[in-house]
Every structure is written in C-alpha cells, then in structure tokens.
Amino acid sequence: LEALGIAVRLGDGATLPPSTELVVTAPGWQPDKPLFLAAAEAGVPVWGDVELAWRLRGDNGRKAAPWLAVTGTNGKTTTVRMLASILEAAGLRTAAVGNIGVSLLDAVLGESEYDVLAVELSSYQLHWAPSLRAHSAAVLNLAPDHLDWHGSMEAYAADKGRVYEGNTVACVYNVADPATEDLVREADVEEGCRAIGFTLGAPGPSQLGVVDGILVDRAFVANRQKQAQELAEVSDVTPPAPHNIANALAAAALARAFGVEPAAVRDGLRAFRPDAHRIEHVADIGEVAYVDDSKATNTHATEASLAAYDSIVWIAGGLAKGATFDELVIGAAKRLRGVVLMGADRALIHEALTRHAPEVPVVDLDRTDTGAMSEAVARAAELARPGDTVLLAPACASMDMFTNYNKRGEAFADAVRARADESA
Structure with missing residues (x-):
C-alpha cells in the first residue's frame, strides 16, 4: 500500500484521521x-464493501x-x-x-458483463449498506446469531431487514x-412491490409451495387465486431435505x-x-448412512x-458461541438413537440431553484434539443400527479443534472412508 503512495496507519483506529471524508470498513468491524x-x-x-459496490455499479460505462x-441466518449460500x-x-x-x-466490487467493476447478479448478504454487510436497493430480495429465516456483534436480537433482525428496503x-x-x-x-419499498411467501x-395466493411432491407457483401466474404453475419435482432438489426444499422455493421465487x-x-x-459439508452423504457402511x-x-x-432424518446417531460439539441447546434437544429427542459429544463446550449439550432426553445413550469424548473425530465416528458406529444415519451436525463452531468447518468435515469424511475401507 505504501508503495502505491497510500498512507497506512496500524493500530485499533481509535481516532479519525484529519480531513477524512469517508470511511469504508470491512464488514467484520463492530459498529x-x-x-x-x-x-x-x-x-x-x-x-461497507457492499455499499461501495452499489454506488460504483455502472461506473465502468x-x-x-x-x-x-x-x-437469513442459515441457507444463504445454498440458496x-x-x-x-x-x-x-x-x-x-x-x-x-x-x-x-x-466479490461484489470485482463483479460491478470487472470486465465481465452480467444481466443480473445473485447476491448473498450477511447481517454485517447489510448494516453498512444504507443505500442498497435490490430488484427483489429474500430473508430465509431468523434465529439468534452474531448477537455479540449486533448487541441484541432486535438489532440483528433490523439489519437483516435492510435487504427489503427499496425493493x-x-x-x-x-x-x-x-x-x-x-x-x-x-x-x-417501491410502489407495486409484492410480498411473496414460500x-x-x-x-396460498402469492406464495410458492409444495403439492404432492411438486414445487408449485401461485405468485407469478395470471390468476393466482385459482391457478398454480408446476416448477419442479421435490426429487429435482439435491438433497431433498425439508430445509433444502425451502431454499429451492426461495431461489425459485426470486x-x-x-x-x-x-x-x-x-x-x-x-x-x-450443494457445496461440500452441507448435508453431504459420505458413505453407507453396514446399512448405516454417514x-x-x-x-x-x-x-x-x-x-x-x-x-431431515428419522433415526440418528448425532455427533456434536465445539464452540457454542453463547448458544443454548434445550429447544434443539427437545425437538430432536425422538429421532436420536445416540449421541457422541466432543469439543470445548460439549458439556452444554450433555446437560440439555440429561434434562430432556435422559434415555438417549451419550458418549462424552473428553478430547479437543483433531484426532478425536476418528474416535467419534467409531463410537457412533457402535451405537448405530441398520437404517440409522450417523450425522455430523455440530451445532457449534469448529475453532476449538479445527481451522474451520471445512477441516472438521474433512476429518469426519476421512474417518468414515477409512472405516469403509476396513469393512470392504
């Protein structure tokens, strides 16, 4: 940067440099x-970067x-x-x-010409994008997340809601x-902009939904009170898990x-x-899906x-990020064959299981090393029965044990494949 003649100041940015007319921030910086x-x-x-890109679009002539x-809290990338x-x-x-x-800046200023852009936006990015006005937008869902950054659920939801402004x-x-x-x-919103549900x-009218295994549209048809347009079959969506069907409907609506x-x-x-590590089927071993x-x-x-599954051996744990697990366990208890826990905050999940699913067998691995995943898969296999699914869905961040969720998923897949090779 200095070689380009740019003044660089290192530190926490506690003071505003003299004569500053604009601050452009990376989205992770808290307000x-x-x-x-x-x-x-x-x-x-x-x-933020999104606001800058929005204002610069069209500047290339x-x-x-x-x-x-x-x-939305979840499903953005897939959608x-x-x-x-x-x-x-x-x-x-x-x-x-x-x-x-x-990146949006590369997309709007680069050499490629686009007819339309499919844009994923985080709550951080939306917070710093006051003039963004999309053609159409979707909020997929809302659940507590990143509250340390936003300060409250209300502030988090309000930043998500910015995506609708001016549609x-x-x-x-x-x-x-x-x-x-x-x-x-x-x-x-602009006059004439419609609310479309999925x-x-x-x-109902002005909604997209599912009828007899068919994704149908009652929003963008000539007579939405009486007509529906077939779009695709549920089997056209990979994987056809309920939340992924919801993602498909939102994408179809846009x-x-x-x-x-x-x-x-x-x-x-x-x-x-789908991208790797998103409900990705790794292998079937002894009539058990991993x-x-x-x-x-x-x-x-x-x-x-x-x-998405009826009978599960659940592998979970990691960094809880302030989350609680009671509602999660209550909702899943009837589906659980067994649970294998690992990671720094596994005790929080164990306590919720003790309160709400005391009959479910729990293996508590007192390990936070990366090698724990192989043991977790082995112990999950011991609990599983034919027809079960061994599911790595940690409900926690990975950084206590792994560089990121990709590395965690790779460790799981490696352990499963090693087990498949042994049983071949």
Whole structure:
C-alpha cells in the first residue's frame, strides 16, 4: 500500500484521521468501535464493501445489472447458488457474488458483463449498506446469531431487514417464520412491490409451495387465486431435505420475480449440487448412512439437519458461541438413537440431553484434539443400527479443534472412508 503512495496507519483506529471524508470498513468491524463513533460525531459517512459496490455499479460505462439479494441466518449460500444455477439455465449472464464467490466490487467493476447478479448478504454487510436497493430480495429465516456483534436480537433482525428496503418487484419471506414477514411489513419499498411467501405446505395466493411432491407457483401466474404453475419435482432438489426444499422455493421465487420461465427453474435445480459439508452423504457402511453437515455451526442449522432424518446417531460439539441447546434437544429427542459429544463446550449439550432426553445413550469424548473425530465416528458406529444415519451436525463452531468447518468435515469424511475401507 505504501508503495502505491497510500498512507497506512496500524493500530485499533481509535481516532479519525484529519480531513477524512469517508470511511469504508470491512464488514467484520463492530459498529461500536471508536473510529466509527468518531466518524458519526464528525458527520463522516461509514460504508461497507457492499455499499461501495452499489454506488460504483455502472461506473465502468456499462448498464448496471440488477441485484437479487438473499440473507437469513442459515441457507444463504445454498440458496444463492441455486438461484445462480436457475438464472444460468434461463440463458442469463449471472454470478453468485457478495458473501460468496466473486466479490461484489470485482463483479460491478470487472470486465465481465452480467444481466443480473445473485447476491448473498450477511447481517454485517447489510448494516453498512444504507443505500442498497435490490430488484427483489429474500430473508430465509431468523434465529439468534452474531448477537455479540449486533448487541441484541432486535438489532440483528433490523439489519437483516435492510435487504427489503427499496425493493422494486418482490420481497420474499418464509411463511413458517413470521419474523421474516414482519420485516416485509416494516420495509419501505417501491410502489407495486409484492410480498411473496414460500412454504413447505400447499401455497396460498402469492406464495410458492409444495403439492404432492411438486414445487408449485401461485405468485407469478395470471390468476393466482385459482391457478398454480408446476416448477419442479421435490426429487429435482439435491438433497431433498425439508430445509433444502425451502431454499429451492426461495431461489425459485426470486428467479420468477425476475421473469424466469418454469422450465429454467426445473433445469437449474436439477443442475445444482450443494457445496461440500452441507448435508453431504459420505458413505453407507453396514446399512448405516454417514452424513457430513459440518456447516451446521449453530442450533438453527442443526435443527434443520436433524429434521431431515428419522433415526440418528448425532455427533456434536465445539464452540457454542453463547448458544443454548434445550429447544434443539427437545425437538430432536425422538429421532436420536445416540449421541457422541466432543469439543470445548460439549458439556452444554450433555446437560440439555440429561434434562430432556435422559434415555438417549451419550458418549462424552473428553478430547479437543483433531484426532478425536476418528474416535467419534467409531463410537457412533457402535451405537448405530441398520437404517440409522450417523450425522455430523455440530451445532457449534469448529475453532476449538479445527481451522474451520471445512477441516472438521474433512476429518469426519476421512474417518468414515477409512472405516469403509476396513469393512470392504
């Protein structure tokens, strides 16, 4: 930076440099930092990377591509990638950008031309993006997360709700999560912008949903009071777990809001494959399925993962990040064949199991080394019966034992494959 003639100041940014006219921050910086407080007192605006990209779009002399934006506590990346797959199937030039893949600044200023962008946005990014106005946007769900950054659930939800501000065509919400619909009601949108719900049940007017294994649209049809348009089959979605079907419906709603035809929705969903460590089937050993959902780093994601299977040996634990596990255990108790716990905060999950599922066998591994995963898989295999699923869905962050959730998932998959080789 200094070689480019840029003044560099190292430290915590406690003071605002003289003559500052604008602060552009990385999204992870918390809003209560002294630099931001000083900027507010001086009347200096603070932007994030998303705000900067929004204001610079079109500066390369080309028409600015509209944004289809997705946020929510869980499922953002999968939904955005599904959306990009659908848009590509429709023959549109697009990319999955933002909190995923290509950075927004590269997307709006680079050489590639796009017809539309599928944009994943975190609550951090939305907090620092006051002028963002998407074509259409979705909030997939809301559950407590990142409260150390936002300060409260109310502030977290309010930052998520910013994604709806100024929408021009559709605000997509989750019928099963009323808090997302509340955010639509509170948003200041363009005249004519519609509220579009998605549900795993039969859809009402202005909703997308599921009927007899078919994803259907009662929102973007000529007579939504009496008509429904078939979009795809549940079997077209991989994997067809309930929360993944919800992701597919949200992606389909945004695509349909942009005018995409039903056949492209089907083709795009058929072509989509999830990223690694998201309900990823690793192997079947002795009629027991082994599934890696290491990306389930909070209780909300783990709840959805556990709901996808009927009889489970659950591998869980790690860094709880202030979470509690009572509601998670209560909801999953009837599905649990057994539980294997490891990691720094495993005792919190163990205590919840003792209170709400005392009959479920629990193996408590007093280890936080990376080699614990092999033992966890071995102990889970001892608990499992034919027809069961051994599910890594930790409900916790990974950094007590692993570099990230990817490394944790890889350790699980390696242990499972080693076991499969032994039994071959």
